[in-house]
């Protein structure tokens with residue numbers, strides 16, 4: 001009773017403080033509807049089935065807790081070696097000077113802040129729609145809150161094979177910035193797009209991306225969530241995947257006080273692929289990282305993969321909640337799920353909640369979860385060949401996360417992340 | 431090259447003493463064989479020398495030249511020139527054989543104050559060495575020992591030895607699990623490395639290997655000690671009569 005009241009109270013105060021940005025009729029309608037969803041669901045509470053292992057308090061609070069921006073020193077920015085179209089937001093505010101020209105071959109790209117002013121726009125059919133569709137059976141109130149209040153974001157339509165990736169550069173400067181960004185992406189039949197994302201974005205960042213893939217479309221998403229120690233982030237990725245389409249998302253997380261990455265993938269057409277993967281490295285008691293994934297197979301011969309690796313030390317916590325739902329008739333489904341943690345000391349914790357719900361008889365689904373320490377035998381073997389202890393440890397950590405990195409199709413991008421991982425390991429000893 | 435005196439080793443877990451006052455000296459350029467019944471402590475000796483956790487040296491010394499092996503970490507022992515070919519090579523999923531070997535080689539060279547190998551230089555070196563051991567490109571690309579057959583694992587150990595060029599090589603039952611042809615390859619690999627300043631301690635149960643790698647000295651180990659030392663004929667005696675006679679003599 002007390003908890004239920006608390007939840008109601010939190011929802012009430014947050015909604016009272018929520019500001020719906022100005023916009024055209026359709027945008028305003030979608031935002032008001034989203035606000036109504038939040039009111040109905042209530043903000044996350046500790047009793048909610050998918051919030052048992054992660055405390056939503058600081059995500060719910062009206063006032064975002066402060067987080068100092070991290071100085072990465074002379075570390076090269078993510079994806080620096082890749083020709084890309086950069087769209088820069090500083091604490092959620094679009095920065096035209098740092099951004100590239102918003103145009104590209106086979107690409108329509110605009111800011112949500114502009115698009116939302118229009119009377120009519122294709123994004124209307126997706127904005128808040130995929131998010132709303134992803135609210136059942138598991139409510140995701142912070143994503144609905146994002147739809148209602150996000151001030152900006154990008155709206156992208158890929159009409160052919162787009163060679164140059166688009167990068168969302170999310171810079172964080174103010175210690176008390178509280179930001180919601182919302183992206184709407186449509187990849188047309190046979191088209192393809194790579195979306196990169198980097199940076200902490202804000203002291204408290206809430207992002208939602210709605211991604212709609214046409215027949216045979218391809219979408220690759222590679223994200224690095226910044227290195228800011230104290231930032232909090234809640235992200236929602238909602239994908240609708242049509243026949244023969246390929247959806248792939250990979251996230252690399254270092255540091256961060258609280259991260260909740262939700263991914264909702266809905267396979268609606270036959271022979272489609274839905275792949276999501278992530279590597280999280282956490283050092284310290286303050287680190288809490290949560291991946292919550294829901295894949296729905298609603299068509300024939302879909303293939304889904306969830307590959308998550310967490311390396312935890314000095315009291316860090318990792319959470320994985322992953323569900324595969326196979327609807328009646330979704331025969332020949334191939335669902336794979338693996339979540340593993342490498343605990344570098346006895347203090348750190350990993351909690352995994354894998355779920356399968358299968359309503360078709362001719363399917364192949366597997367899931368596995370492990371939690372273990374570094375392999376002492378392998379460590380000794382390496383040392384006996386002259387590899388110093390710390391280097392041997394790093395090599396084994398990299399080997400542990402390799403399976404997740406292999407999910408990245410583009411080798412250049414995978415190498416970029418590998419280099420970052422090595423750098424991070426170098427700086428985090430003992 | 432290697433001088434072990436009054437070595438005592440016990441298992442940290444349980445505290446059982448396995449090596450009970452062992453003396454052994456291997457001169458530069460020599461090949462010594464160590465034979466002995468199962469459980470006599472041969473592998474334990476090799477682990478203690480290479481610095482494996484869980485094996486506690488309670489007394490004695492082990493010098494490699496003027497390096498006090500027991501005073502330094504396993505990686506420093508390796509960099510100083512010690513190499514152990516494992517009886518049971520370890521699998522390392524996710525680390526390719528190539529990366530493993532290059533990391534090891536360059537780490538040792540760094541510790542020795544020598545320049546590392548570039549990718550191209552290393553590739554050339556490894557291709558040469560691998561060819562002589564009949565190790566193909568696929569085995570080099572695969573994760574260290576993962577899915578390797580017993581014989582492939584042993585050949586892989588010798589490849590590492592050939593690449594790292596240690597001064598003191600300990601081979602722990604490298605012959606077990608090898609077919610006749612592989613045995614010849616391995617023996618050839620070892621013989622190719624024989625040099626005036628490089629020594630071998632070959633642990634084996636069978637004369638077969640010693641037909642190819644001719645030892646200068648043969649030691650019989652039992653219950654944590656060397657109980658007999660002799661020439662190559664000692665191995666033949668074991669081959670023909672087993673250990674019973676020797677054990678009785680000593681008792």
Ligand SMILES: Nc1ncnc2c1ncn2[C@@H]1O[C@H](COP(=O)(O)OP(=O)(O)OP(=O)(O)O)[C@@H](O)[C@H]1O
Pocket residue numbers: 441448466467468469470471472473474475484517
């Ligand atoms: N980690 C361990 N835990 C328990 N017992 C051990 C361990 N290591 C060695 N021993 C014991 O120590 C004794 C010596 O073992 P070791 O492996 O050194 O023998 P070995 O001479 O190499 O035998 P083999 O010829 O069968 O290879 C055996 O009784 C073995 O059971």
Ligand SMILES: [Mg+2]
Pocket residue numbers: 472473474517602603
């Ligand atoms: Mg043995």
